[in-house]
Amino acid sequence: DQQVKQNSPSLSVQEGRISILNCDYTNSMFDYFLWYKKYPAEGPTFLISISSIKDKNEDGRFTVFLNKSAKHLSLHIVPSQPGDSAVYFCAASASNTGNQFYFGTGTSLTVIP
């Protein structure tokens, strides 16, 4: 059973506009969330994270929002650039399961120049 879900397999956005990638989870014990970016033929690279004690974390063009009551997080990329085109995975972990991460199925973002 998928505990972390990304319901949009793909997303296309014009360069300069905002990209919003969504992620839902079912396990209320999750208390740490991450976004990874993956280019073809490469391993995922860490992008940004958020702890459950926060509802927002910002790093440059990337902002992650966490809504614990809705069990939902989102990644905002502003402004979107062609180099942001990649597959984005959200991941979640719970303190009581150590460092085991649960990954979503990924959203393929295409930023159109």
Next chain:
Amino acid sequence: DVKVTQSSRYLVKRTGEKVFLECVQDMDHENMFWYRQDPGLGLRLIYFSYDVKMKEKGDIPEGYSVSREKKERFSLILESASTNQTSMYLCASSSGTFDGETQYFGPGTRLLVL
């Protein structure tokens, strides 16, 4: 910078062959992980290890085994490869010093089983 390396980028094997995938990390990390990535299924955890000679099953361990004889090296073994094990295999490591820390990934091995 953390570096996680995987022994091969691409592998082609025949059904029934024994396959070894090797992963090495250079940051003295305690934790190491093996995932497979398939379209529409995301990353699924096969096995992980919190210490040398220690292993734990992930979500899909069937058909796989692992070995961690040294802290920096974590091997994934397919005892008898099957076509449904054709996939992208990703190794990751993390320091193990606190909960919820980042995992660092290798470049992946794309395995084709014929």
